[in-house]
Amino acid sequence: MHDTDRPETNPSPGPIDAAGLPDAPRSGSVTINDIARIARVSKKTVSRVINESPFVKEGTRAEIKRVIAELGFTPDPQARALALGKSFLIGLVYDNPSPQYVVNIQRGILDALEGTDFQLVLRPCDRAQAGHIEQVLRFAQQHKPFGLIMPPSVSEDQELTGAIAAAGIGYVRIASVSLDGPDHMILTEDAGGAAQAARHLTALGHRRIAHIHGPLSFRSTHERRQGFEAGLAEAGLTLDPLHVAEGGYTFESGRQAAEKLLALDPRPTAIFAGNDEMATGTLVAAREAGLRIPEDISIVGYDDTPIAGRLWPGLTTVRLPIRDMGRAAARLLLDTANGARRTAHQRFSPELIVRGSSAPPART
Amino acid sequence: MHDTDRPETNPSPGPIDAAGLPDAPRSGSVTINDIARIARVSKKTVSRVINESPFVKEGTRAEIKRVIAELGFTPDPQARALALGKSFLIGLVYDNPSPQYVVNIQRGILDALEGTDFQLVLRPCDRAQAGHIEQVLRFAQQHKPFGLIMPPSVSEDQELTGAIAAAGIGYVRIASVSLDGPDHMILTEDAGGAAQAARHLTALGHRRIAHIHGPLSFRSTHERRQGFEAGLAEAGLTLDPLHVAEGGYTFESGRQAAEKLLALDPRPTAIFAGNDEMATGTLVAAREAGLRIPEDISIVGYDDTPIAGRLWPGLTTVRLPIRDMGRAAARLLLDTANGARRTAHQRFSPELIVRGSSAPPART
DNA sequence: CTACAAATTGTCACCGGTGTCAATCCTCTT
DNA sequence: AAGAGGATTGACACCGGTGACAATTTGTAG
Incomplete structure (x- = not known):
């Protein structure tokens, strides 16, 4: 008691x-x-x-x-907050299932916050759960954060961002370029990154290429797939619906999707997964099927999270400067404190990182 | 401007x-x-x-x-904080290099904080950097957090914890059992976990067993090594100094340490790494050396971070219930708000998780 | 029915800052 | 040298709660 x-x-x-x-x-x-x-x-x-x-x-x-x-x-931050009606907290509202992504965003934000009076507060937000918007709103109204940073897929929830904007809370979104908006945004050129992956594979000589995409609720899922298909089209290829499997941006979902794709006959010679977690699952599924990598199957991921460099062979992937993006998001937010009134957009371009998991297909 | x-x-x-x-x-x-x-x-x-x-x-x-x-x-939390001289923030002061560890601690804390008015604030703390104590202290004095949670190795910094205690800030430490103290603590039986790893390897028939330990500044490093040696001793084995290499709890350090160990002649048939990051590095080093796992070399890690299950083969490791520990730490802190005055200690026991990276040594 | 203690409630200052607006100080003009 | 008007500075209320202590109500013994 x-x-x-x-x-x-x-x-x-x-x-x-x-x-x-x-x-x-x-x-x-x-x-x-x-x-x-x-x-x-x-x-x-x-x-x-x-x-x-x-x-x-x-x-x-x-x-x-x-x-x-x-x-x-x-x-005293508390006293200032009380008088100003606005605290010195920056809220990170996130639901990304990949721990690597989350940690890197955090690091980037913390980079930008270092030396300032602002503090980073974690606010996970399970979009699947009813009332998630109310929870975030309640946090916002109670603690009156200086601003919120929302990476995908929270950033894609129109209802949520709308409610936050209506509550008069400043925020910066991190999202795919296709998601335009009147607010501050950090944009990633997902389609372009996926196209690079496609070009890499076709240049190696692959023709039977499969794709595991992420959850349909993520905009990046659509953007990456579309960019990938565009990249294939440059080589005159189209993505066979049979060669498309749905994942959930998690390891296990990637593994299961890969199992299905690897069971096809003829088997694809390359798989592009929507993120590194799923690519890792693909790698394990391939190993379990007794395949050699990259001799029997090439695998490409997306994000270049640390795990990509820790696998054997190393994972070819598209690097997203996640930490830089977090830093940029926080800077954008802080700038509004310094009177930057105009909304700003800032783009980050992905870069293909070639490691050992991709190679020319074996001659059949 | x-x-x-x-x-x-x-x-x-x-x-x-x-x-x-x-x-x-x-x-x-x-x-x-x-x-x-x-x-x-x-x-x-x-x-x-x-x-x-x-x-x-x-x-x-x-x-x-x-x-x-x-x-x-x-x-209004700000107003209450001002009047009470104590905010509703819980600070996580951390320096653990493993992202998985950090994320899991965060999740555990957030579990415990859900439904309360407390917020989780991130406060990284680079012990290598001069003035790190002042930084944390400055945060504590400015924001007057309700309490701090300190996982290793921050929790082992006597100077830091002393300063925080002197400043009258409540805190809970997560540390190895050997680190006793008059304050609230979440304890892990590191020595016992390492002993389990040793027993597992000796039971498989290994005799030439090597160990990569963590940085000497981490107490867990010593505890795990000591427990490991004790476990070996049960089988009448001692740890040859040649079979000991120092790492830094990072992937790269593990890889380099493993390179050295794998170059020995005769080569060890098994390596126990002080954490999963280093075990992952060991796995890559072994692959680079053209070795088969587990046929040519058995590898055991520590922590059971998610990467352990994503490798091929899966990493045999010692599971630490990190998320549970984070939750327990936060609960302990919140309990002090409810009048629990006595300091409490709570123990968590590690558990050996056997996956594919360990097997009997090849007959030589 | 009183008186006294316990239970309950209220008053007011204060936590450490900021907004509003009035007061004071300068610096030039004329 | 007086007056005008901008540059500085200060007085005071207030942000939304809590602590200390006084005031009031209630319960109960005598």
Whole structure:
């Protein structure tokens, strides 16, 4: 149970020095009042200096800054948040099933937040679960975050982003280029990356090429497939519906989809998976089927998460600068604090990374 | 540049309804004042209900709760934090190089925090970098988190934990059992897990067994090595110093350490790596050396991160219930809010997971 | 029916900042 | 040298809660 039966008043001794020097800074921490008193100005002027207001005389500003540095004062985020009606938290609202993706986004955001007063708060959001929008909204209304960052597939949920915009919360979305919008966005050229993968395979001489795509609820799924088909078309190929399997962006789903594709006769000589997790599943499925990689089957993934370089053979994949994107998203958000009013879009181009999992098909 | 040249006063129209009904709740959000007014009590009494104080008459409490539910009131965390001198943030202070570990800890903590008012804030902490303690301390003093959770190796930094304790911040450490302390802890029996790995290998018939340990700054490194040696001793074996290599808990370090071990003559028939990342590196090094796994070399890891199940062959490893540990750590922290004053220790036992990377040694 | 203690509720200052707007200080003009 | 008008600065209320302590109500013994 709670310890609620203790008396409401706190019987602890309290600040012993309370009766002492009336001018001594509180033992706890330095506040704006201490600075104001010592610098012989009003707290409002100190506040102006903190907030870099231009309406402070240079000499005053210098003196206040000196005192601030001397006492090691840092403004209380809670108090500021209360007064401003906006906290110094940046919320990462995510549902991406790939841990690698999530960690890299986090790292990028943390890169950008370093040295600022902003903190990164994690807010997972299960779109499959009813009421997920209300949960995020509740967080937003309660904690009044400075802004939210939404990677796919949260970023593709129109209902959610609409509700957040309506609540007056700033946010940056990370999404595929095809998803246009009037808000801040970090865009990835998914179709282009997938086309690179297709070109790579056709250049190696593959003709029977299969594709495992992600969940239909992800826009990247469609974009990557479409880009892949466009890339194949450049070599005069089309994607046989038999050669298309659906996955869920997870290892296990990739493995199962690959099992189906590998059982085809004739067997495809190459498989392009919608992300690295599924490509890893494909690799395992191929191994279980007794196939050699890349001699019997070439495998290409997408994202270049760390696992791609840890497999044997290394996974040929399309690198997405996920960490950079996270950093850019956070920067975009912070810029709005500095008065950047116009919405900004920023593009990131994927790059094909060739490792050992792809090679020319065996002569049949 | 900043938009600091805008006038200090906000020229926007402001709340239009300000002159209207004096009793109407603010358009923004419902506050404790609204509840108090409508329930015809003082805000202090509402505050008591919010905080589940027992000093409120049942009827009053019921009525206030009704009004709270009706208006959908939720107390402002910033205001509470300001008044209490303690925020509703839980800080995860981490430096573990393995992304899988980090994500799982996060998930566990988030599990425990779901449905509470607490938020998870990420606070990476590079122990190699000078001033890392000051950074964490600065965060703690500024944001006054409700508590911190520190997994290894941050949890093993006496200087850091000491400073945090001195600052009066509550925290829970996740560490090896050998690291005793007067504070809340989640303990893992690393030595026991490593001993299980040793028994597994000796039972398979291995005699030339090597070990790649982690960085010396991690306590788990010593604990795992010691447990491993103890397990070998049960079979009458000792660990030849030649068969010991140092790694850094990273993929690349494991790969390099394994290269050295695999070049020995006679070659070890089994390698126990201090974590899965290094075991993965070992697997790649073995493949590069043209060895078959497990026929030519058995490999065992530690942690059972997801990658262990994604490799081919699957990695035999020691499973640590990382997510459960994160959840337990957060629960422990929350319990202190409910008056649990005694420090609590909670143990988690590792479990050997046998997959395809270990088998009896080939007859030589 | 009183009186006194316990239970319940209220008042008011304060947590540490910011917004509003008035007051004061300069710097030029004329 | 007085006045105008912009540049600086300050006074004070307020953001939405909680702590300390006083006030009021209730319960119960005498």
